Amino acid sequence: MASAPPMEIMGPTGQAAPCPPTYEESVNAGTPFPPGAPQPPYPAQGYTQMYSPPPPPTGPGAPVVTVQTVYVQPGMVFGHTPVQVHCPNCAQTVVTRLDYSSGTMTWLTCAGLFIFGCIYGCCLIPFCVDSLKDVTHHCPNCSSVLGVFKRL
Numbered sequence: 001m002a003s004a005p006p007m008e009i010m011g012p013t014g015q016a017a018p019c020p021p022t023y024e025e026s027v028n029a030g031t032p033f034p035p036g037a038p039q040p041p042y043p044a045q046g047y048t049q050m051y052s053p054p055p056p057p058t059g060p061g062a063p064v065v066t067v068q069t070v071y072v073q074p075g076m077v078f079g080h081t082p083v084q085v086h087c088p089n090c091a092q093t094v095v096t097r098l099d100y101s102s103g104t105m106t107w108l109t110c111a112g113l114f115i116f117g118c119i120y121g122c123c124l125i126p127f128c129v130d131s132l133k134d135v136t137h138h139c140p141n142c143s144s145v146l147g148v149f150k151r152l
Helices: 023-029 104-115 122-128
Strands: 084-086 093-095 097-101 134-138 145-149
Antiparallel strands (some): 084 093, 134 145
C-alpha cells in the first residue's frame, strides 16, 4: 500500500498556505530550559512590569476620607417580648417599645367565638387580649419601626 501525500492547506488566494508550527515547536522555540529538562505544559511568558496603584495624595488639598461603621445584626428575631437591638436611625443600642395591633389571629378568634354562640359581645374579647394581637417593635428614642411579629 502506498501512503497518500500530505494534504496542503489552501489559503484565500488559492496558493498553498504554510502549515502552522506544532505545539512542541512553538514551546521549544524560545524556552530557556536546557535540552532534556521537563518542559512546562504551556509556553513560558515573561512579566515585565507589575501594576501598583498610585500613592494617595497628601497635603492641604488632599480629600478627607471618613469611615462609617455599619452594624449588622445577624438573625434578629422579634417576638412578643421587648428585645435589645441597635437602632439604624439613631445609632443607639435600645430595648424596643411594643405596640399591639389587631391582626389575623384576633379576627379568626373573634369569628370562632361568634360561630360557637358568643354573639352577645363575648366574641369581642380577643380585641382586648394582647397575646392574640400582632406586635410592632419601635425604637424608644426616635420611634422608628425596627421589626414586626405577626401571630398568623
